[in-house]
Amino acid sequence: MEVAKLTDVTRIYKVGQVETRALNGINLTIESGEFTSLVGPSGSGKTTLLQLIGCLDQPTSGSVVINGKETTGLNRNQRADLRKGTIGFVFQFFALIPTLTAYENVEMPLLLNGKSAAERRKRVMELLEAVGMADRANNRPDQLSGGQQQRVAVARALATNPKLILADEPTANLDTENGEQVMEIMKKLNKETGATFVFATHDPRVIKYANRVVTLQDGLILKDSQANGKQRGDQ
Amino acid sequence: MINYFKLAYRNLGRHRRRSFLSGLALALGTALLMFIAAFFQGEMRSAMESTLRLNSGHLQVRDADYDPDKLSVAWEYLIENPSHIAAQIQTLDVVQTATPRLFASGIVSARDESVGVQIIGIDPASPANDPYRTLTAGEFLTADDRDGILIGYPLAQSLGLGVGDTLTLLVNTADGSVDQQPFTVRGIFTTGTTAYDKGIVFLPLAKAQAFSGAGDRASIIFVLLKDREQAEAVAAAISSPNYQVKTWRELNQLLVLVNDFSDAYLVVINFIILGVTVTVIVNTLLMSVFERTREIGILSAIGMKGRQIVTLFLTEAFLLAVGGVTAGTLIGWAASAYFGKVGIYFGDLGLSAEMLLEDRIYTYLTLESAINLIITAFVITLLASLYPAQMAARMEPVEALHGK
Numbered sequence: 001m002e003v004a005k006l007t008d009v010t011r012i013y014k015v016g017q018v019e020t021r022a023l024n025g026i027n028l029t030i031e032s033g034e035f036t037s038l039v040g041p042s043g044s045g046k047t048t049l050l051q052l053i054g055c056l057d058q059p060t061s062g063s064v065v066i067n068g069k070e071t072t073g074l075n076r077n078q079r080a081d082l083r084k085g086t087i088g089f090v091f092q093f094f095a096l097i098p099t100l101t102a103y104e105n106v107e108m109p110l111l112l113n114g115k116s117a118a119e120r121r122k123r124v125m126e127l128l129e130a131v132g133m134a135d136r137a138n139n140r141p142d143q144l145s146g147g148q149q150q151r152v153a154v155a156r157a158l159a160t161n162p163k164l165i166l167a168d169e170p171t172a173n174l175d176t177e178n179g180e181q182v183m184e185i186m187k188k189l190n191k192e193t194g195a196t197f198v199f200a201t202h203d204p205r206v207i208k209y210a211n212r213v214v215t216l217q218d219g220l221i222l223k224d225s226q227a228n229g230k231q232r233g234d235q
Numbered sequence: 236m237i238n239y240f241k242l243a244y245r246n247l248g249r250h251r252r253r254s255f256l257s258g259l260a261l262a263l264g265t266a267l268l269m270f271i272a273a274f275f276q277g278e279m280r281s282a283m284e285s286t287l288r289l290n291s292g293h294l295q296v297r298d299a300d301y302d303p304d305k306l307s308v309a310w311e312y313l314i315e316n317p318s319h320i321a322a323q324i325q326t327l328d329v330v331q332t333a334t335p336r337l338f339a340s341g342i343v344s345a346r347d348e349s350v351g352v353q354i355i356g357i358d359p360a361s362p363a364n365d366p367y368r369t370l371t372a373g374e375f376l377t378a379d380d381r382d383g384i385l386i387g388y389p390l391a392q393s394l395g396l397g398v399g400d401t402l403t404l405l406v407n408t409a410d411g412s413v414d415q416q417p418f419t420v421r422g423i424f425t426t427g428t429t430a431y432d433k434g435i436v437f438l439p440l441a442k443a444q445a446f447s448g449a450g451d452r453a454s455i456i457f458v459l460l461k462d463r464e465q466a467e468a469v470a471a472a473i474s475s476p477n478y479q480v481k482t483w484r485e486l487n488q489l490l491v492l493v494n495d496f497s498d499a500y501l502v503v504i505n506f507i508i509l510g511v512t513v514t515v516i517v518n519t520l521l522m523s524v525f526e527r528t529r530e531i532g533i534l535s536a537i538g539m540k541g542r543q544i545v546t547l548f549l550t551e552a553f554l555l556a557v558g559g560v561t562a563g564t565l566i567g568w569a570a571s572a573y574f575g576k577v578g579i580y581f582g583d584l585g586l587s588a589e590m591l592l593e594d595r596i597y598t599y600l601t602l603e604s605a606i607n608l609i610i611t612a613f614v615i616t617l618l619a620s621l622y623p624a625q626m627a628a629r630m631e632p633v634e635a636l637h638g639k
């Protein structure tokens with residue numbers, strides 16, 4: 001099943017008189033259960049692409065279909081609604097809410113989805129368990145290391161059982177050990193839950209976890225290969 | 236349900252000092268509002284009471300030809316057989332007291348100094364004279380006193396007169412000439428209103444009538460009602476072609492005008508103070524919106540809607556408002572209560588008899604105006620906070636996430 005389908009997507013940033021063509025006509029389909037890595041040099045459009053898939057942003061032209069639903073033309077609130085049940089995010093910086101404990105950070109998307117207190121408690125503990133952070137549930141982000149924060153962020157991204165988890169350079173600010181740990185956790189969750197992961201990275205140690213690698217350059221897909229070496233035919 | 240209060244409380248706790256200071260600004264603003272309101276109300280209430288009780292009464296019955304500016308005791312200006320009329324008015328249910336008074340102009344001389352005064356002949360027994368019964372020395376007049384006089388404290392001071400001293404009083408008589416006679420100071424009164432006390436002397440009505448040649452006549456029947464709002468009704472009930480009946484509103488047009496005007500004036504002051512205060516609050520919230528740009532982006536990314544983000548920031552404003560307005564109310568109320576007891580000394584403001592003010596102004600805060608102010612401060616704070624809150628909600632998640 002297609003979780004995301006992008007057709008002829010462009011994204012042009014306009015800052016004053018300067019136009020930057022961040023994406024130049026992208027066609028990309030993400031299937032359910034994929035563990036896909038977007039690679040490419042800095043400035044090649046990885047973040048922009050993730051933001052479009054994640055409905056954080058809208059394309060200048062082209063269409064983005066998420067879970068069978070056309071997203072272009074949705075208003076801000078409709079996009080927020082789509083995100084909250086369908087898409088989880090892990091950011092490069094450790095994007096936890098500083099005033100909330102690890103527990104409360106993971107709980108937030110469940111609150112936004114109107115889950116009952118009992119459901120929330122069960123789900124949060126289950127997830128903190130899965131990322132190995134159950135014993136730090138009541139710590140605030142500033143009491144956690146970068147790796148720990150990122151693991152909590154992964155737990156939060158998964159809280160509502162989203163179809164699609166998008167991670168933008170999730171290991172960029174982590175040392176090798178913590179980076180691998182976070183990747184292991186994501187891989188494990190991918191296998192156990194069947195959730196789809198798409199992550200942007202240019203870290204070769206991370207790319208090795210992927211079963212599909214999409215290479216971007218200058219806003220175009222340069223190469224799209226399965227981990228088994230086979231080129232995908234739809235590009 | 237998202238516990239907005241928990242979130243808001245923690246967010247305010249991130250910058251304790253800043254939150255405290257903006258709460259304090261709101262508290263001081265609210266306190267100032269209350270105090271100013273209490274001051275104005277106290278001032279107006281005092282002016283109204285002093286003027287009505289000391290000077291105009293609630294109703295005055297006068298001869299149809301009476302001219303208050305002349306202070307003349309020429310017979311054509313006066314009411315005949317005034318005690319009888321006063322007694323008749325007194326029988327009305329809503330009338331507290333009705334008493335004849337005679338006004339004449341005169342000059343008090345003692346040693347080498349002379350001061351122009353208004354002579355008022357009063358029925359010493361009438362409760363309408365209660366405001367003059369506070370004496371710094373001596374005794375009040377009695378009806379049959381033939382050479383006693385009651386003078387005000389400031390006049391006694393300026394002429395160096397004490398109880399038992401003799402002064403010479405000159406009066407403009409009914410036939411247009413003058414007469415003079417020595418009087419003995421029986422007592423020295425104070426009403427706490429220097430403007431009034433320095434220019435008035437009292438004689439028993441009978442003596443004043445004889446001395447000025449007015450006979451059994453009076454300038455006015457001074458009427459106090461149980462409820463001053465009944466003045467128009469009573470005036471209509473006792474009207475007659477032989478008399479003019481004036482209500483306190485007609486007698487104190489300036490004061491009534493100033494009173495109405497002071498309400499409008501107060502509203503303007505309120506909005507100025509609130510404007511300043513609210514600017515501080517809005518500024519605090521704007522700062523926190525800018526600081527938390529990225530956090531707003533994260534919340535938005537995980538599905539928080541604009542409305543919920545607005546609620547989050549409004550809840551912060553609400554908590555600030557609860558803290559600030561509560562503290563401000565306590566401070567303002569305490570200050571108003573204190574100065575309502577002790578008063579604030581202004582001395583003789585030199586106002587005319589048209590608007591008498593006590594030398595001390597006692598602040599006076601009505602529950603109604605306190606509640607109005609609390610609600611106004613609250614509502615305005617929340618309304619003003621809508622702007623930063625909306626701004627947070629309108630941020631595009633992408634831009635918010637980029638924001639450092």
Ligand SMILES: Nc1ncnc2c1ncn2[C@@H]1O[C@H](COP(=O)(O)OP(=O)(O)O)[C@@H](O)[C@H]1O
Nearest residue numbers: 013015020022041042043044045046047048049
């Ligand atoms: N908000 C923005 N405004 C203007 N230009 C932008 C913005 N975001 C990205 N760009 C530009 O778009 C291009 C692609 O950026 P990005 O998607 O961040 O690439 P990557 O994540 O691969 O480094 C770059 O040239 C970048 O400068």
Ligand SMILES: [Mg+2]
Nearest residue numbers: 046047048168
């Ligand atoms: Mg990037």
